[in-house]
Amino acid sequence: MDSYQSPRPHSVYIDWGVAFLAGSALGGSAFNIYMLIFGRLLLGVGIGFGNQSVPLYLSEMAPPKYRGTFIIGFQLCAAIGVLSTNLLNYGTQKIKGSWGWRISLAMAAAPASILTIGASDWWYRYSFSNHINDSSR
Numbered sequence: 001m002d003s004y005q006s007p008r009p010h011s012v013y014i015d016w017g018v019a020f021l022a023g024s025a026l027g028g029s030a031f032n033i034y035m036l037i038f039g040r041l042l043l044g045v046g047i048g049f050g051n052q053s054v055p056l057y058l059s060e061m062a063p064p065k066y067r068g069t070f071i072i073g074f075q076l077c078a079a080i081g082v083l084s085t086n087l088l089n090y091g092t093q094k095i096k097g098s099w100g101w102r103i104s105l106a107m108a109a110a111p112a113s114i115l116t117i118g119a120s121d122w123w124y125r126y127s128f129s130n131h132i133n134d135s136s137r
Contacts, residue, residue: 028106
C-alpha cells in the first residue's frame with residue numbers, strides 16, 4: 001500500500017468545517033447585524049452539512065454488524081453537544097455588556113476546529129507514510 005486512498009474527497013468534509021469555523025468567527029466578532037446574520041448562516045451551513053454527511057460516512061465505513069451502533073453514537077454525541085451549548089448559553093447570559101452572546105457564538109470554534117482537523121487527512125498521511133517508508137527498508 002503505497003499511499004492512503006480515501007473513499008470520499010476530504011475537501012467535502014473540510015469545506016463544512018471551514019464554514020463552521022468562519023461562522024463562529026463572524027458571530028463572535030460581529031459589529032453589525034449583517035455580520036451576525038451572515039455568521040449564523042455559515043454556522044447553519046456547517047452544522048447542516050455535518051449532520052447530513054457524518055451519518056452517511058459512518059454508515060459507509062462501519063462494519064455491517066456495528067452500523068447502528070455508530071449512528072446511535074453520533075446521535076448521542078450530537079445530543080451531548082446540544083446540552084453543552086445550552087449550558088454554555090446559560091452560563092454566559094448574565095455577562096455584562098455584549099460579551100455574553102459573543103462568547104457563546106465564538107465558542108462554536110472549539111468543535112469546529114476538532115471537526116476540521118479530524119476531517120483533514122494530512123496527519124494520517126504523514127504518520128502512516130513515515131511508517132510505511134520505514135517498514136519497507
